[in-house]
Every structure is written in structure tokens, then in C-alpha cells.
Amino acid sequence: MINIIKNRIIKGVVTRAIKTDPEIEKIGAELKGLVYKRFNRSFHIREVDTGSCNACESEIIATTNPIYDIQRFGINFVASPRHADALLVTGPVSKNMCVALKKTYEAVPEPKFVITCGDCALDGGIFKDSYYVEKGVKNVLPVTIHIPGCPPNPVAIIKAILSFFKK
Amino acid sequence: MDEAYIYVKPENFKKACLYFHKKLSSPVVMMFACDERQKNKCFRIYCVFMGVKYKKWVFVTMDTAQDTSVFESIARDIYSAGLFEREIKEMFGILPKGNPDLRSLRLHDEVWPEGFYPLRKDFEAPKSSCAEKKEYVFNKVEGEGVFEVPVGPVHAGIIPSGHFRFSCAGEPIINLEARLGWTHKGIEKLFEGKDVNFGVELSECVAGDSAFSNSNAFCHAVEKIYKIDVPEKAMFLRTVFLELERMYNHLNGIGGIAIDVGFSFPAMYASVMKENLLCLNKKLTGSRYLKGVNIIGGVSVDLTAWKKKTLLKVLEAMEKDFRQLKNMLYSSVSFMDRLDGTGVLKKKTAEDLGVLGLAARSSGIERDLRKDFPGVYSKIKFNAAKEHSGDVMARFNIRVIEFEESMNLIKQFVDKIGPGSINSQNKIEFRDGVGLGYIEAWRGPLFYWVKLSKSGIIERCKIVDPSFHNWEGLCYSVLGNIIPDFPVCNKSFDLSYSGNDL
Numbered sequence: 001m002i003n004i005i006k007n008r009i010i011k012g013v014v015t016r017a018i019k020t021d022p023e024i025e026k027i028g029a030e031l032k033g034l035v036y037k038r039f040n041r042s043f044h045i046r047e048v049d050t051g052s053c054n055a056c057e058s059e060i061i062a063t064t065n066p067i068y069d070i071q072r073f074g075i076n077f078v079a080s081p082r083h084a085d086a087l088l089v090t091g092p093v094s095k096n097m098c099v100a101l102k103k104t105y106e107a108v109p110e111p112k113f114v115i116t117c118g119d120c121a122l123d124g125g126i127f128k129d130s131y132y133v134e135k136g137v138k139n140v141l142p143v144t145i146h147i148p149g150c151p152p153n154p155v156a157i158i159k160a161i162l163s164f165f166k167k
Numbered sequence: 168m169d170e171a172y173i174y175v176k177p178e179n180f181k182k183a184c185l186y187f188h189k190k191l192s193s194p195v196v197m198m199f200a201c202d203e204r205q206k207n208k209c210f211r212i213y214c215v216f217m218g219v220k221y222k223k224w225v226f227v228t229m230d231t232a233q234d235t236s237v238f239e240s241i242a243r244d245i246y247s248a249g250l251f252e253r254e255i256k257e258m259f260g261i262l263p264k265g266n267p268d269l270r271s272l273r274l275h276d277e278v279w280p281e282g283f284y285p286l287r288k289d290f291e292a293p294k295s296s297c298a299e300k301k302e303y304v305f306n307k308v309e310g311e312g313v314f315e316v317p318v319g320p321v322h323a324g325i326i327p328s329g330h331f332r333f334s335c336a337g338e339p340i341i342n343l344e345a346r347l348g349w350t351h352k353g354i355e356k357l358f359e360g361k362d363v364n365f366g367v368e369l370s371e372c373v374a375g376d377s378a379f380s381n382s383n384a385f386c387h388a389v390e391k392i393y394k395i396d397v398p399e400k401a402m403f404l405r406t407v408f409l410e411l412e413r414m415y416n417h418l419n420g421i422g423g424i425a426i427d428v429g430f431s432f433p434a435m436y437a438s439v440m441k442e443n444l445l446c447l448n449k450k451l452t453g454s455r456y457l458k459g460v461n462i463i464g465g466v467s468v469d470l471t472a473w474k475k476k477t478l479l480k481v482l483e484a485m486e487k488d489f490r491q492l493k494n495m496l497y498s499s500v501s502f503m504d505r506l507d508g509t510g511v512l513k514k515k516t517a518e519d520l521g522v523l524g525l526a527a528r529s530s531g532i533e534r535d536l537r538k539d540f541p542g543v544y545s546k547i548k549f550n551a552a553k554e555h556s557g558d559v560m561a562r563f564n565i566r567v568i569e570f571e572e573s574m575n576l577i578k579q580f581v582d583k584i585g586p587g588s589i590n591s592q593n594k595i596e597f598r599d600g601v602g603l604g605y606i607e608a609w610r611g612p613l614f615y616w617v618k619l620s621k622s623g624i625i626e627r628c629k630i631v632d633p634s635f636h637n638w639e640g641l642c643y644s645v646l647g648n649i650i651p652d653f654p655v656c657n658k659s660f661d662l663s664y665s666g667n668d669l
């Protein structure tokens with residue numbers, strides 16, 4: 001019990017306001033408005049790794065940390081493609097993941113979109129010449145927008161999702 | 168040089184391997200083949216052991232008989248060679264005679280036709296995908312009430328792809344088989360025929376969360392071959408960045424363990440700290456994941472006085488935050504309760520499986536390249552972490568200890584950084600040769616064995632990420648635990664899919 005009380009007090013002290021940079025707030029407000037209008041208040045994304053080096057995943061996870069906190073704009077990452085409005089795909093599509101990617105796409109209910117993240121998802125990037133990649137997601141699925149960078153930073157990811165809504 | 172090559176006849180290969188395995192009490196740290204058919208009409212096979220006492224890497228080497236592609240398997244005697252032999256079989260088509268398990272690791276039978284071996288020099292990619300569909304056979308557990316739970320390759324969280332097959336009887340897991348290779352990209356083949364500068368770039372994309380360690384190990388190998396004297400200052404800078412990489416990943420691990428038992432506040436706290444470190448990386452080097460810092464012969468960015476000040480300031484704040492984080496976690500009884508005794512990997516098992524690095528240190532195996540092959544670490548005070556219980560708790564503790572130690576190391580190294588050049592100015596003289604680059608990355612020892620031609624072209628690059636050794640450790644550690652504890656066990660190892668699949 002003492003531990004729990006102590007814990008509460010400590011937590012009370014450590015919780016702090018995190019300085020967000022004004023840029024994020026600006027894009028954020030815009031994004032929220034669009035999510036409200038277009039997707040009935042929430043936009044759900046399912047992430048699929050098709051052979052990335054995991055730096056892109058790390059940056060996508062970073063968008064959900066308290067500093068960038070993409071959730072406050074109504075954008076959520078979900079566990080199942082059945083709950084998703086869009087797929088966020090990283091990696092150059094390895095041969096092994098090709099079928100899994102297609103199946104995941106099929107499982108997403110209409111209307112559905114594909115967003116690609118990172119240079120290697122565009123055309124294979126640095127892995128382009130490999131015998132085991134499909135040279136980018138666009139050869140497998142229709143891609144709506146692409147987020148460039150290797151890896152793109154969290155702000156770039158949030159910005160890109162905004163530009164997607166404008167389309 | 169710290170590499171010893173011992174050439175043996177094929178018939179003595181097994182004996183020699185067993186001898187060094189026992190004598191050096193080392194698992195097989197690497198085993199790989201090289202296609203020498205153009206020159207010698209044979210494949211050359213290397214099996215590497217770590218000789219800590221002698222500060223040497225022992226390469227037991229043999230040539231297969233001319234125009235044949237078989238060799239005698241050693242996997243029945245040295246367990247840790249098993250996966251490597253499977254790899255050799257699938258990439259070169261060299262048969263390890265006597266290996267009980269020859270299923271493919273990365274080139275899945277469902278999409279890859281038989282008879283195509285990518286790492287052979289005369290390899291040509293197959294025109295079409297597999298004609299007849301074959302299915303992968305999982306190890307089967309039979310008995311009343313035993314059921315299987317397949318998970319993956321696409322998981323629930325934002326994590327990479329892999330497939331796990333649990334066999335359970337009631338709640339406890341009685342067998343777990345990880346089928347990996349989903350993110351295989353043929354990286355080793357991509358290295359071949361390229362120059363070393365491209366090699367540095369590519370090595371940074373092997374595993375994104377250890378981009379710096381990867382390029383560092385690659386540069387180390389090339390620098391050894393070209394006999395480049397890397398200035399001491401550059402070595403210090405490299406260690407500073409290496410420890411920074413360790414810090415942000417350990418924070419990620421600590422937060423991940425917390426979130427996997429549903430303790431979200433500290434997890435978020437840790438993620439904020441991680442973000443601060445990534446921003447620091449960006450300020451110091453221009454890249455959040457320290458890409459583009461390593462170059463052959465040194466590093467490309469210097470720590471100016473201003474940068475040093477920023478670094479130390481962030482570290483100071485980090486120290487305070489970390490104390491709070493620790494308090495929160497260690498004072499929560501239910502959190503401790505979930506970690507304690509979960510996912511135990513016993514020392515003997517870890518030794519037999521050839522587990523290395525962080526996971527090995529948690530099980531009482533005192534191996535740390537920073538201590539065993541110290542390099543510049545000999546110039547400062549370094550205490551290697553160790554734990555004995557081998558459970559999630561131990562791996563958590565190791566992270567905490569190493570995080571604090573890393574802060575210490577950075578401070579000591581920053582103190583030592585004076586004026587001077589940050590990379591070797593001499594012109595590189597091309598020469599052919601082979602070299603082993605190694606480094607204690609945050610997961611454990613990372614190896615790059617590189618072979619260069621006279622004109623500076625990479626002929627073969629073999630990468631061994633610590634994950635390759637440790638996946639089996641994870642599969643053993645979860646036995647007897649319940650599936651809901653699997654995420655936290657998995658996170659406590661925190662292995663790389665991309666580094667394993669290459």
C-alpha cells in the first residue's frame with residue numbers, strides 16, 4: 001500500500017507538460033478538422049512491415065509518443081486490418097511478405113487506401129537490385145500517397161497524412 | 168591481428184571444431200561459406216570461435232572436395248552450428264551431411280523454387296515464382312488436448328513480421344517454433360560487387376535500430392584489411408555514438424517491457440526520454456539514427472565544444488529522469504511480480520544454444536566484447552553488467568545497469584576528446600584480403616566478415632547479428648509460461664527481425 005501511495009505521489013510529480021513545437025500544433029488542428037469531416041471523427045491505420053529495416057517502424061511508433069501524440073488528432077493505429085481505413089506499409093515488399101500483404105489488404109473494408117512510408121517502400125530504395133524484393137509496394141497494391149525519407153521523421157509522417165486528407 | 172586462420176582437411180574439420188569449441192569454451196559465433204569455384208573449384212567453409220583468453224578469433228577453415236558440394240555436419244556435436252549449416256545449405260546448396268534439420272530459413276518454399284542458390288557466384292534469379300507449392304512443416308507436438316496457436320507474420324502492434332507457432336496443453340506453452348525470414352531482402356548478395364562506400368551505406372540499412380553499430384562493424388572490417396590507422400579521436404567519437412545508440416534502445420526496451428505488462432505511464436515516460444535522445448542524435452550528427460556518421464577511416468562529424476555542452480546537458484537531465492523512471496518501476500510490486508521468474512533461460516541452456524550479448528549476460532554468462540576485446544575501452548573505467556537469474560527481470564535489470572553505465576562511459580569519453588583529426592587523411596591503398604569487424608552492439612556482439620578484391624570491390628560480406636544466435640534462446644525461455652506472457656518475454660530479448668533475416 002505504501003508503495004502504491006508513494007508511487008502515486010512520485011507520478012504526480014513527474015507528469016509534466018511536454019513542449020510541443022508550434023508546427024505540430026498547426027498541422028494537428030488542420031488534421032483534426034479534416035478527420036472530423038471526412039472520416040466521421042476517427043481515422044484508423046494498420047501498419048504492415050514488408051521487409052523494412054525497422055527504423056521506419058521506430059519512427060511510426062514515435063508519432064504515438066506523448067511528444068507528437070498523433071492520437072489526439074483522431075488518428076489511431078489498430079491491431080486488425082478489419083478495423084482499418086488505411087494500410088501504412090513500410091519496406092520493399094520481400095517475396096515472402098507479398099502474399100501476406102495482399103491478404104491484409106483484402107481484409108481491410110472498403111473504402112481503403114494504401115500509404116507507403118520510407119524510400120524503400122517506393123521502389124525498393126537501397127534494396128532495389130535484390131533478387132528477393134518486389135521493388136516497392138506500388139507493384140503489388142494501388143498506392144495513394146508516399147512518405148519520402150529514410151526514415152521519414154515523425155513530423156514528416158504526420159504532415160504526409162495531412163496531405164493525404166487534402167487529396 | 169586478432170584473427171587466426173587454421174586450415175584443415177575436410178576429414179579433420181569436425182575434430183578441429185570440437186577441439187576449439189571445448190578449449191575456448193566458445194559457441195560457434197559464425198559459420199559461413201564462400202564460393203571459390205572460379206579460383207579453386209571448391210567452396211570454402213569457415214567456422215569461427217571466440218578465444219577470449221588469447222584475444223583471438225579462431226577461424227577453422229576447410230575446402231570442400233573439388234567439384235562437390237557436401238561437407239560433414241557438426242551440428243549434432245555443437246548445437247550452435249545448426250542454424251548456420253541450414254543457412255549454408257540454402258544459400259549455397261552445400262549439403263551439411265548429417266544435419267537433422269534442413270528446412271529453409273529465409274527462402275520460403277512457398278515462393279522460392281528449388282535449386283536456386285543466391286550466394287553462388289553464378290546465381291541467376293529464377294524467372295518465375297515457385298511452380299509447385301510446398302508447405303513448411305512445423306515441429307509437431309502430439310497428445311491429448313494439445314493445440315496449436317499460430318501468430319503472424321502480420322502482428323497486432325507496430326512491429327516487424329515473423330511467424331510464431333505455439334503448442335499448448337492447457338495454459339502453458341510446451342513448444343514454440345519461430346519461423347522467420349519474412350523480411351529477407353538478400354542483403355549479403357547486395358554487398359557483392361559493390362565498393363566499400365556503398366557498403367557503409369547499405370550496412371546502415373541492415374537493422375535500423377542499430378544502424379551505427381552495423382556501419383561501425385563494417386568499417387572496422389574494411390579498415391583492418393586496408394590497414395588504416397583510425398585516429399584515436401575518431402575511435403572515441405565512435406564509442407560515444409555507440410553508447411548513445413545503446414541508451415536509446417535500452418530505453419525503448421525498458422518502456423516496451425512496461426507496456427507489455429500493461430504499465431503504461433512509465434512506458435510513455437520512457438518513450439519521451441527516447442525521443443529526447445533521438446533529437447539529441449539529430450542535433451549532434453544530423454541524423455536521428457546516427458546514419459552517415461561512420462566513414463571508412465573514421466567518422467564524418469566532430470563534437471565541437473558547443474555540441475559537447477549540449478550532450479552533457481541532455482545527459483544530466485536524462486540522469487534525473489531515469490532515476491524517476493527507475494523509482495516508478497522498481498516500487499511497483501505488481502510490475503516486479505510480472506517480471507520475476509518469467510521466461511527463464513538457464514545458463515546451461517544459453518551456453519548450449521550459443522546465446523550471446525545482453526541475453527547471455529542476464530543468464531550469468533559474462534561475455535561483453537567491450538571487456539573481452541576492449542580496444543579503446545581499455546582507456547577508461549568500464550564495469551560490465553551481469554545477472555544470474557536469466558528471467559525477464561534479469562534482462563530488465565541488465566538494461567537499467569547498462570543504461571547508467573553508458574552515461575558514465577560517454578562522460579569519460581567526452582572528457583578525453585581533444586583536438587585532432589576525426590578520420591585518417593591518408594589515401595586508401597586498395598589491397599585484397601579478408602577481415603573480421605566486430606562490435607558490442609546493444610543486443611550483443613555483431614560481426615561483419617568482409618572479403619575484398621584487389622580493385623576494392625566487395626566479394627563477400629557475411630553479417631551475423633546477435634539476433635541470429637538469440638532467437639532460439641527466446642523460444643526456450645517461454646516454455647512453461649503462458650501465452651499472455653509471451654509479449655513481455657519477447658520484448659525482454661527485443662531481437663531484430665531484419666538483422667536476422669538479412
Ligand code: SF4
Pocket residue numbers: 051052053054055056090091117118119120121125126149150151152372375
Ligand atoms: S526507408 Fe530506409 S529507414 Fe525506412 S525501412 Fe527502408 S531502409 Fe529502413
